[in-house]
Amino acid sequence: MALTHNFLLLFCSLFLISSPHSIAQTTFRPKALVLPVSKDPSSLQYLAQINQRTPLVPVEVTLDLGGQYLWVDCQQGYVSSSKKNPSCNTAQCSLAVYRLKTCTVDKKFCVLSPDNTATRTGTSDYLTQDVVSIQSTDGSNPGRVVSVPNFLFSCAPTFILQGLAKGVKGMAGLGRTKISLPSQFSAAFSFPKKFAICLTSSNAKGVVIFGDGPYVLLPHADDLSQSLIYTPLILNPVSTASGYFEGEPSTDYFIGVKSIKINENVVPLNASLLSINREGYGGTKISTVNAYTVMETTIYNAVTDSFVRELAKANVPRVASVAPFGACFNSKNIGSTRVGPAVPQIDLVLQSKNVYWRIFGANSMVQVKDDVLCLGFVDGGVNPRTSIVIGGHQLEDNLLQFDLAASRLGFSSSLLFRQTTCANFNFTSKS
């Protein structure tokens, strides 16, 4: 009894001590953050501006959905009075590395392995921290700017930028690590470990929203997070990065495609390619770094053949193919619909027959010339690391929500059906 009483007293006094402090600190805490993203027409990469450093400067980076963390060139033009390098025996270093720390010989610095996933070039450089500022959102409009004073990222040498869009100084990784952008933002502001991407096909602005819904796109007022279809996110136990330690899992987001249907007909595939084997080969991942969906050769051939056969039934002749695509058609013979060219729908069938990601013409077809439309899938060769990589063109004008706590993906299918697009976030602030 006495013990309980003492405990209560202690508890009360702690409460009294801490409460004036928390009242004094009425700092604004955002529920979500918004990062505009646009597509670079020449590299087909999705670019965002991260405001970083002291004084703040906009740093253009390529969005990398499965990437480990933010990495930026520190070798050229990095000026900041707030840049720090956490040493080897810090909590930041433990958070940033996978199990085994790699440090400089003098133990002074914590070393990471930034990866240019567009060219598959890896290197190593220092774990670094600096101020990052970003706009908050209520899901409909941008709100006030907030900052994370000690945002962790990796420095990188200039040469690793090769292959990225002009003007780009690094990559923004949204992958499965404790220091990816979604993880750090959720931790900094204590909001749910969820984020959504909505990419545009033009150089209009799409968005990444860190945090939970509502997600609202004009001209409607409805919350798109309430009408998503869910599928489990799958962890590939073997890293897909260009350099990694044994036992390190992949930071990419995989989903369980079980079969593919075209106009409701099952495409005959070697199903074992659709699961991830012990060496980490196979399976289906989502990538913002691949412009188009890439499929292992036998899957690619089977899908292309079925697609061509279905279009032939509708008297659409095939024309000479235009690289990198293998199946092209005269677009004069293809009608148009609200969801793009009127072509057979492609279903990625997931955990059950009634859960599928349906791909319509706007996401399956690419206009390569005035009168030529090609199926926007490319041949990934034999024995690729990942059998299906769902690429950018197939993601555009689809809202995807990654729920890291529940390990599930929510997807909307084409927003064109709902008469909106990913370019319709209202970037005007409320007054």
Ligand SMILES: *[C@@H]1O[C@H](CO)[C@@H](O)[C@H](O)[C@H]1NC(C)=O
């Ligand atoms: C199916 O794919 C697996 C994995 O690549 C391969 O080992 C197997 O031989 C393939 N089966 C057929 C029938 O081609």
Ligand SMILES: *[C@@H]1O[C@H](CO)[C@@H](O)[C@H](O)[C@H]1NC(C)=O
């Ligand atoms: C965008 O948001 C602003 C601020 O809330 C509002 O005044 C404006 O009407 C919105 N735009 C449209 C097209 O609804």
